[in-house]
Amino acid sequence: MTEAVLEIKDVNLAFKGKRTVLDVLSNRPSRDVHALNGVSLDLRRGETLGVVGESGCGKSTLARCIVRLYEPNDGEILFQGKDVFEASERKDRSYNRRVQMMFQDPYSSLNPRMTTRQILSEALKVHDMCKEVDIPEKMSGLMDLVQLPEDALDKYPHEFSGGQRQRIGIARALAVEPEVLIADELVSALDVSVQAQIVNLLLDLQERLQLTILFVAHDLRLVRHVSNRVAVIYLGRIVEIGDSETLFANPSHPYSQALLSAAPSLDPDDKGKKIHLEGELPSPLDIPPGCPFHVRCRHKTPKCTTELPRLRPLDGRGSVACHHAEEIENV
Amino acid sequence: MTLKSVHSPILQVEDLCTTFGSGIATIPAVRDVSFSVNKGEILGLVGESGSGKSVTLRSLLGLSRRYGETTGSVYWKGDNLVVRSEADMRRIRGGEIAMIFQEPMTSLNPLLTVGMQIDETLKAHTAMNASERKARAVEMLDLVGIPAARSRLGEYPHQFSGGMRQRVMIAIALAARPQLLLADEPTTALDVTIQAQILDLILSLAKDFDMGVVLVTHDLGVVAQTCDQVAVMYAGRIVEQGAVRQVLRAPQHPYTVGLMRSVPENVPPRTPLYSIPGTPPSLLSLPEGCAFSARCPQKTVLCEQSRPHLTNETGERAVACFSRVETQGDAVA
Ligand SMILES: Nc1ncnc2c1ncn2[C@@H]1O[C@H](COP(=O)(O)OP(=O)(O)OP(=O)(O)O)[C@@H](O)[C@H]1O
């Protein structure tokens, strides 16, 4: 098996809730948002791992923990075997360089008063990537890599289209020669045709630079297309993880089945072939006991309301967190 | 067998144009748009961002007048709305014709409870008394799938989740039982699971109440699963129009073909995706010929000289292109 670059082990993260006056008066504890509840996964060298799940299930929180924007309350994240939150590792800035996050909205993450040239040279200087004299050459190489014309270097972010701004965001991330890219909804705001260009670029760069990619997106078709493996998250827990094609073709967890069948197919004859998911995602303030999916699950049994199913490997499929995965028909 | 022979259109749009700005900087946002919608029928309006979908929708209700000029005709039950006064339009908006806007939060009033907002619409557009209105409000929240509807009437928009807010908007829009619903990307910001619920709701209301719908989306999957007819817009014009099954199965305009091909469905995983080369032209400097010519793989010399009109040779499919793409059978695969 391929070596794991990042190991995420039983990570928990709760955002402290504010106590309202009423809470204080009635002596209620603060209401915490349980964003991640024991997430474990390996990111293997050179792979693309897709992450899907409904809004608010913890995808971005996980991405932000990996790049140390958030610190988990519990659990650890190992990069090449070392805990990245340990004091000695924290001082080591090379992790910030080797694991790069790319943002959903490059418009707000690119400084509007800096030209592309300034943005890139700042990134190169912060991490001491090359000698001052080599910067211009390095920059034209980067423009080449993300397929932007050289004159883009002297333009400001507002002078670009959405797709071009994404390319600049990618160029900035690549400037520091990272090993891992964390892409959170990288192409979600773009039209399909531009989306396709960025996805092609990403696949091409991955091959040329042997990048490892965590790809978070809510467009299931897109995740299926780019990923080698996929993790399905529900209320801050992985409910299923495995090979992308197997999982999309034959999802095993009832939640994965419902989620995947909700994606609208291009074939008009698929009308009505959906699994109905009753109700909404419960609030992460009050996660149901037992299997957190039981309030919406068509297959629940009494056991599901009391006992939390563990993520366990299934024959010929990935790992699934469901008590009844063996009995439930694939759809 | 076309639906048109059975139903007569309730909405008929002819040569709709909307222009913003003045002098040298006029923006031709919508040009010569024509379509009709029958009772109980859902028309999808698709295209890249900036292609004029939202402006078209707003122009139908006279909402583009404030910043621009709208010409052409919008026949609503035989009556041309383009020339009606703003006062007349206010009566029609939210009553016979309802609209759901692209941003839910901007169209809900944060200071009024959801119950009060439904009540206002009903007061303005129906003759119902207070208790009938209350009953209708509960019924509507119920219908859009908001649990414990009666007790949630007194809550404010911020107390609902994003998906629920969108459904509240739909409940308000549909409260006065409109005969036509104009919905601008009603599900774009939502999860696929909630999206599926809301599209099903719109679908069943169209069928149960014979409501016509114009649904703006940029997701061809949404069109496939929801719409009867589809119109594809490019640079302010409709470039292809027809029954959903036909257009999606065998698109004939090179732009529609390109859009279909860029969707990563039925493509081998991790292979390069098709992408339409280039970007849409600026509306401020449209080419003389076909607006798609700079990106079109089928282009000829003719395409740069003159503009193809939307022709309707077969009676079922209209295409604005000098050399329609002849795809037989399954263009999806
Ligand atoms: N800084 C924060 N403070 C408090 N709560 C937060 C914070 N960031 C996220 N949350 C909450 O944590 C949960 C997980 O949020 P997260 O942003 O990870 O979701 P997501 O899966 O990325 O959703 P989306 O698909 O909408 O981007 C949500 O309930 C969210 O409201």
Ligand SMILES: Nc1ncnc2c1ncn2[C@@H]1O[C@H](COP(=O)(O)OP(=O)(O)O)[C@@H](O)[C@H]1O
């Ligand atoms: N109030 C306005 N003033 C000037 N231009 C506008 C205005 N509203 C929209 N436009 C322009 O009209 C074109 C079509 O916009 P729109 O209908 O919103 O596109 P979409 O198809 O994404 O909904 C765009 O070029 C847009 O910038």
Ligand code: SF4
């Ligand atoms: S454990 Fe039970 S409730 Fe949870 S997904 Fe499986 S069957 Fe459904």
Ligand code: SF4
């Ligand atoms: S008219 Fe010409 S340029 Fe325009 S879409 Fe048809 S072939 Fe392409």
Ligand SMILES: [Mg+2]
């Ligand atoms: Mg997110």
Ligand SMILES: [Mg+2]
């Ligand atoms: Mg729009």
